[in-house]
Amino acid sequence: MAEQVTTTGGQVIGYRRENCDPPYLHPDYAATRTRAPKRPLILLPHTLSEVTGPVFGHEEIGPLDHDLTRGHEGEPLGERIVLHGSVLDGDGRPVRNTLVELWQANAAGRYRHVVDRHPAPLDPNFTGAGRCLTDDEGRYRFITVKPGAYPWRNHDNAWRAAHIHLSLFGPAFATRLVTQMYFPGDPLFFQDPIFNAVRDPRDRELLIARFDLAGTVPEWALAYRFDIVLRGRDATPAEE
Amino acid sequence: MRLPTPSQTVGPFFNIGMPGQHAPELVAPDAPGAIEIVGTVVDGKGDPIADALIEVWQANRAGRYAHPEDLGLADGFRGFGRTETDADGGFRFVTIKPGPVAHPLGPLQAPHLEVSVFARGLLKRLATRMYFPDEEQANAADPVLSSVETARRATLVAREADGRLRWDVRLQGDGETVFFDV
Numbered sequence: 001m002a003e004q005v006t007t008t009g010g011q012v013i014g015y016r017r018e019n020c021d022p023p024y025l026h027p028d029y030a031a032t033r034t035r036a037p038k039r040p041l042i043l044l045p046h047t048l049s050e051v052t053g054p055v056f057g058h059e060e061i062g063p064l065d066h067d068l069t070r071g072h073e074g075e076p077l078g079e080r081i082v083l084h085g086s087v088l089d090g091d092g093r094p095v096r097n098t099l100v101e102l103w104q105a106n107a108a109g110r111y112r113h114v115v116d117r118h119p120a121p122l123d124p125n126f127t128g129a130g131r132c133l134t135d136d137e138g139r140y141r142f143i144t145v146k147p148g149a150y151p152w153r154n155h156d157n158a159w160r161a162a163h164i165h166l167s168l169f170g171p172a173f174a175t176r177l178v179t180q181m182y183f184p185g186d187p188l189f190f191q192d193p194i195f196n197a198v199r200d201p202r203d204r205e206l207l208i209a210r211f212d213l214a215g216t217v218p219e220w221a222l223a224y225r226f227d228i229v230l231r232g233r234d235a236t237p238a239e240e
Numbered sequence: 241m242r243l244p245t246p247s248q249t250v251g252p253f254f255n256i257g258m259p260g261q262h263a264p265e266l267v268a269p270d271a272p273g274a275i276e277i278v279g280t281v282v283d284g285k286g287d288p289i290a291d292a293l294i295e296v297w298q299a300n301r302a303g304r305y306a307h308p309e310d311l312g313l314a315d316g317f318r319g320f321g322r323t324e325t326d327a328d329g330g331f332r333f334v335t336i337k338p339g340p341v342a343h344p345l346g347p348l349q350a351p352h353l354e355v356s357v358f359a360r361g362l363l364k365r366l367a368t369r370m371y372f373p374d375e376e377q378a379n380a381a382d383p384v385l386s387s388v389e390t391a392r393r394a395t396l397v398a399r400e401a402d403g404r405l406r407w408d409v410r411l412q413g414d415g416e417t418v419f420f421d422v
Binding site: 021022031042043047050051090102103111115116173195198203206207231232 | 241242243244245246247248249250251252253254255256257258283284285287289291295297299305306307308309310318319320341342343344349352354356358359360361362363364365366367369384387388392411412413416417418419420421422
């Protein structure tokens with residue numbers, strides 16, 4: 001079974017390194033102080049190991065996995081929303097059939113998780129997890145409820161701006177992304193160090209969904225659109 | 241060109257959202273050639289990190305990846321696993337040792353796992369690699385390991401301990417694990 005690897009198979013086209021990511025160390029976010037590496041990262045020119053990554057199939061996704069308001073006895077409390085958008089690469093091309101995972105607090109700002117001790121009610125009809133694969137145009141769509149803000153102990157009277165966590169794989173190890181989506185006009189932005197760890201206000205805008213009247217379902221749900229852009233690809237094989 | 245969406249931390253509650261893919265066993269523990277890899281994730285104070293998520297991505301025994309740009313899923317080995325750390329910062333994977341993998345410069349890369357570390361307090365993932373202790377020659381010739389200063393290379397190589405491989409991850413401080421800009 002063992003196939004001989006040929007050296008010509010080693011030629012790869014890498015992924016571009018431009019990004020809008022926050023630094024590892026952002027002292028206002030207290031947990032970074034003991035978790036951010038102190039040594040500089042070492043540049044790893046892409047090889048086959050970085051331009052490949054796990055592939056997920058439709059058979060792994062249940063028909064209701066994108067709908068966080070279903071699967072329980074009743075409907076969750078809160079403001080029902082459609083969260084949808086496109087997953088694109090850095091050149092604006094759709095990223096097809098890629099796994100999008102989502103998790104969030106309920107409408108009261110409480111996670112269904114043992115370490116969440118915020119004294120806000122759990123909702124028996126809301127777990128707060130969903131996933132889907134993007135379609136042939138790179139689109140994804142979730143039905144959920146708008147999460148509440150919640151306090152945390154990062155600093156005095158600290159509150160997280162309302163957000164939804166999103167995890168994406170894209171086509172390669174190099175394109176792996178975990179991010180958070182925020183809602184437009186949130187009054188808590190100014191004091192949220194996780195949001196503000198992205199230093200450039202222009203880049204922070206990339207984390208904010210926009211209200212999408214066209215995506216609403218009349219008499220049923222408001223909609224927010226959040227496009228996600230993964231890294232683009234080099235035009236030519238990596239320099240040798 | 242479009243600006244990539246910025247990274248944000250996974251926070252402490254990620255395991256709500258990633259249960260279906262919880263997969264510390266890439267092969268069954270009784271599969272031929274199965275190896276167990278264990279380790280601990282610690283922070284800059286040496287304290288265990290009980291809320292880290294570790295993902296691994298690796299080639300099959302022949303050094304080929306289950307991906308359309310390589311071999312595909314020819315032998316059914318997917319090569320992806322992930323797990324969260326326990327209360328003591330510990331993690332465990334069961335997998336097979338991958339074969340050597342092609343490299344753009346010609347010589348093969350030593351067998352290795354691609355590893356992502358996510359946690360509360362990490363605003364973006366940390367990417368690293370784990371190499372195998374019984375591959376001294378291949379490790380010495382590996383172009384990626386060779387790009388790391390000699391004194392720090394050991395942080396990327398597992399060690400044998402009681403029939404298992406042990407590989408600890410230190411995010412910060414003395415003996416800090418080498419992390420890559422991928």
